[in-house]
Amino acid sequence: DTGVSQDPRHKITKRGQNVTFRCDPISEHNRLYWYRQTLGQGPEFLTYFQNEAQLEKSRLLSDRFSAERPKGSFSTLEIQRTEQGDSAMYLCASTDTGELFFGEGSRLTVL
Amino acid sequence: QQPVQSPQAVILREGEDAVINCSSSKALYSVHWYRQKHGEAPVFLMILLKGGEQKGHDKISASFNEKKQQSSLYLTASQLSYSGTYFCGTERASYDKVIFGPGTSLSVIP
Numbered sequence: 001d002t003g004v005s006q007d008p009r010h011k012i013t014k015r016g017q018n019v020t021f022r023c024d025p026i027s028e029h030n031r032l033y034w035y036r037q038t039l040g041q042g043p044e045f046l047t048y049f050q051n052e053a054q055l056e057k058s059r060l061l062s063d064r065f066s067a068e069r070p071k072g073s074f075s076t077l078e079i080q081r082t083e084q085g086d087s088a089m090y091l092c093a094s095t096d097t098g099e100l101f102f103g104e105g106s107r108l109t110v111l
Numbered sequence: 112q113q114p115v116q117s118p119q120a121v122i123l124r125e126g127e128d129a130v131i132n133c134s135s136s137k138a139l140y141s142v143h144w145y146r147q148k149h150g151e152a153p154v155f156l157m158i159l160l161k162g163g164e165q166k167g168h169d170k171i172s173a174s175f176n177e178k179k180q181q182s183s184l185y186l187t188a189s190q191l192s193y194s195g196t197y198f199c200g201t202e203r204a205s206y207d208k209v210i211f212g213p214g215t216s217l218s219v220i221p
Contacts, residue, residue: 033209042113042198042211043153056208091152098141100200100209102152 004103006092012109013082021077021106025094032075033100034067035091043091049075082110112137114201116212123189123219131184131215133199142175142182143200143209146193153198156184189219 005024013019025032030051035043046065047057051072057065064082069075079086087110093100114135121129133142141160145153157168159175159182167173170187186193196216200209 031206035211040214042214045208045210048208050206098143098158099155100143100145100153101155104152 004092004094004101006090006103006106008106009104010107010109012111014111015084016081018078018080019082019108020079021090021092021108023075023077023092023094023103025074025092026096026101027073029094029096029101030072031095032069033093033095034075034077035093037089037091037105038087046077046090079108082108084110086110113210114199114212116197116199116215118215119213120216121218123193123217125191125219125221126188129186129189129217131186131197131199131217132181133183133201133212134179134181135201137180137201137203139175139177139180139201140204140207141202142173143202144173144182144184145198145200145211146195147198147214148195156197186217189217191219191221193217194219 007022033048034046037043047067049069052069064080067077089105089107091105093102114133117132143158144156147153161177173184175182196214198211198214200211
């Protein structure tokens, strides 16, 4: 088991393009979280899953953001029509007992 | 609602002690503590549950006052490796989302 894996690690895109991030959690971890982090700030909650069920999505998140975990294993986070304000590190974390194991993150830069 | 952390930043010399505080205006089920070094992912330190005891390992320990919805992280005899940003995360119920505070930057200098 190699921990939580995220892909891609870096993404540069132009404003208005769509991007998708993938997260592979630690196997058998039933809960998976997505966070967004900007410089000097704490991780900001985006959404989380219990197996394949999306339990909650942040009210601060626009409809341009969507996440899936189709088979209760890996998850994807899609951002449509990206804006410069979407530039951030997108972190994925998984757990089965409560303590969160974070991936290295996917850094998004929107030009 | 995001928990509040204090202080925002602290600078210590090796061997000194520090306390980082985390508080919430809402009733809490648990408090998590994580450390993040520059350019790396946050790393879990410990969880304190409602009704639980003070926890610790090595020279890092924490307490949770559920009546006041406050937690404190204690770092004793600090080492250079303790440098980083410390985040508390709070859950209002079991299996709830974890909401993180803004972080406390800790720098340990020789």
